[in-house]
Every structure is written in C-alpha cells, then in structure tokens.
Amino acid sequence: MYIYRARVFDTPTNPFTGGQLRSDTDIALVVDDGKIIARTDIGTATTAHPDAEVIDLRDGILIPGLIDTHVHYPQIRAIGHLGKPLLEWLNECALPEEEKLVDDAYARNVADEFLTGLIGSGTTSAMVFGAHFASAVDILFARAAELGLRMTTGLVTSDRNLPEPLLTTVDRSLSESQQLIDRWHGQSRLRYAVTPRFSLSAGPELLAAGGQLVRDNPGISVTSHLNENHDEIAGVAQVHPQAQDYLDTYDKAGLLDRNTILAHNVHPNDRELARMAETGAAAAHCPTSNSALASGFFPLRRHIEAGVKVALGTDVGAGNGFSMFKEGVQAYFMQQLDPNGGQPLTSAHLLHLATKAGAQALDLDDKVGDLSEGKRFDAVLVRPTTGQPLDVGITNAADDEDALAKLFAMGTPADIAGVWIDGQPVK
Ligand code: GUN
Ligand code: ZN
Secondary structure, eight states: OOOEEEEEOOOHHHHHGTOOOOEEEEEEEEEEEEEEEEEOOOOHHHHTTTTSSEEOOTEEEEEEEEEEEEEEGGGGGTTTTTOHHHHIIIIIIIIIHHHHGSSSHHHHHHHHHHHHHHHHEEEEEEEEESSHHHHHHHHHHHHHHHHEEEEEEEEOOOOOOGGGGGOOOOHHHHHHHHHHHHHHHHTTTTTEEEEETTTTTTOOHHHHHHHHHHHTTTTTTEEESOOHHHHHHHHHHHHEEEESHHHHHHHTTTTOOOEEEEESSOOHHHHHHHHHHHTTOOOEOOOHHHHHTTTOOOOOOHHHHOOOOOEEOOOOOTTTOOOHHHHHHHHHHHHHHHHTTOOOOOOHHHHHHHTTTHHHHTTTTTSSSOOOSSBOOOEEEEETTTTTHHHHHTTTTSSHHHHHHHHHHOOOOGEEEEEETEOOOEO
C-alpha cells in the first residue's frame, strides 16, 4: 500500500456544464493494489494506514493519466510532413509508411517507438488506430500488454481506394478481426476496436461486417474517421450513394453506439450532430492535425450544444506529436482564431478534454479520468527542471488555474517525471 502525498489537479466535474478545476495543494491519495481507496489529508492517511509507504511528490503537480482518443500506431515515422491536404498527405506520406508494417520486424520496431512516444508523453489510456496487417496489430497488443498500457485498438480495414497491399475482403476482415478479438479483448488492460479506415476506403459490405463483429462481441469498441475534409466528404458520397450523409454510412452498418469514437468531424451537419448525441458516439478532436492538413476549424460549440461527447486526440502522424499538452493548447488557439466564433476555453477545459472527457469517450470513466476515491491510480507527475520557463511560470502563477494554463502552454514530455498505470510506475 502506498500514500502519494502531492499537489493534485483534476476535473471530476465538467467545466462545460458548470464544473471547475479541483486543485489541492497537499493531499494524500491512499493506493491499494492500484486503486485509490482514500483521498484525505496526510495525518488521517498515515494514522489509518501506518504501514503504508509515503511517497512525497509535492515538488511537482500530479494530474490524472492523459487520454489520447485518436493516434495512429503505424504513423510515428510519418510525423512532420508539411503543406499537404488530407488525401494527398495520405497517398504521399502516410500510406507508403503504413505498407511497411507488413514486415513483422519493422512492425516490432515501430510498436516500440510508438509506445515509447505515448507513455513518455504521459498518455496512460488510448484509442489507437491500428495497422492494416493482423500480425502488426498482434505485435502492438503484445507490447502494450507487457507495458501495461490501457489501450483499445484493432485491425484497420479497407476494400477500395487505397494501395492494393492495404486492402482486404469481407471474409478475411471477419476472420482476422475475430482472431484478434479472441486473443486480446479483455486481456490485461486491452480492448478491441472495429476500425474501418474511413468510408472512402470501406464499402457498405465491409462496414456491415464491422457491425456484425460488434453484435457478435458485446463490449468491443468502434473507431474511424468522419467529416475531416471537403474532398473526402464528396468521395464518401460517391462510394455510399444510399447514405444520407457521412455519419449515416456508419449508422447503416450498426457501428454507432457509446463505444464509438469518430475522429475529426470538422464539417458536420446538424443531423449528424443530433444522431451522434442520440447514439452516444464521441468525437475525437485533433487540432494539430486539423491545422497541419488545413482541414478546418472544429465546431466545438456546436458539438457541446448538441450534447455530443468530445475528447482530444493527437492524430499522430498528421498531428505533430504525442503531447496532450500541445494538443490542448492548440485546441485553445483554434477556438480563439475560429472566424465563426469559437468556444472560449480555460485551463480547466483543457485538462478535462485531455483526461476525464477521454475516459468518458472510451467508456472508461468508472476506472480513470480523475483522481477520486474509487478510481484506479493512473497518474502523471509534472516536474519541470528548476529555473526552466515552465518552472518559473508555475512558481509565479497567480493561482492554480494559471499554473495549469502554464502547464498546457509550456509543458513537454521532458517535464514528465513519473507515470503510473493502475498504481504501477511505467516511467
Ligand atoms: N482518414 C483516413 N485515414 C486517415 C489518417 O491516417 N489520418 C487522418 N488524419 N485522416 C484519415
Ligand atoms: Zn486519424
């Protein structure tokens, strides 16, 4: 048993609906077998648990483990291409790299690089967009199990409009996906997600096969892309002439429910927003990607007003890194700049989007997302080097909201001094 004595920031209540930052300068989290069994003052904690080891973290700020709801495993080596819109970027930058994961040795290296990037940035839970090759997905599951990451991922499927080595068939996608589900879903902290790449590269039959997997395997998740770019949306309408809009391609296939996360949704119509709210499907907002590919301004206010769940995703490799702090501050910038009038965001909103909202999108909020009694101890210690700008900012902050704003403005993976998942230190 451990008692973590720390300065703790989290957002158990939603700042979009009147909640605010919870900040405690000196609090004790009593952790037994990975679970927070008490959140109290240090005197009460040590009296109640005299044999527990006290770990003093008060030289940093402890926040909940960060949650990335959209990040591509095979794209770590594709980060940083500039100046291309989505479809050109896919063809010239992302897909040639993704083809290389047919080679298991290559996939093993990429999986290690990818997981190092995620955990090094303080990400403890993630919805990971997998690879088009079942063995590469198997390799990722195995490495994530060894490291203990809370990860949902799956086999990416497509049957048209991509290079031939990345295509599959309905039958093959069903059998390979089912094998991966049987092997990994529910093991360690892993879960499976049906992952059609997007409705431009997946026809109605392939999407329906995904719906079949969801019906056959209750509890599995779904992830894909939605309404990212105008050329993409026009192409989807050609592939799916019977669908009333982009979201409807997934709906018709039985792919929408509260375990569904759809990335981007930069250009939704009102019907799509209402239907997402009705089904409980979440949007993964990926602002560095939307900026890099000039996809547009995410209509955050419309999502919130429609009651759609929104969380943050880095969208590596169109997004330019694994840091959820960078992603958070970019979300803030884009809402500031939106010519249609964005949603003003405070530092509490950013922390919520990067933690609790991600837990809700992943349907993990009974376990993680904040550091309340009863939750698992997934946590990140931010401790910048003394004298560096982030340290100066935090030391001289006007109040805790201001200190948190500085963390998002200046925090990098180098400032992350500790990461715990289920009470286990992983960094
Ligand atoms: N749409 C389909 N595939 C992708 C991808 O890899 N990245 C992004 N940003 N959008 C996509
Ligand atoms: Zn993506």
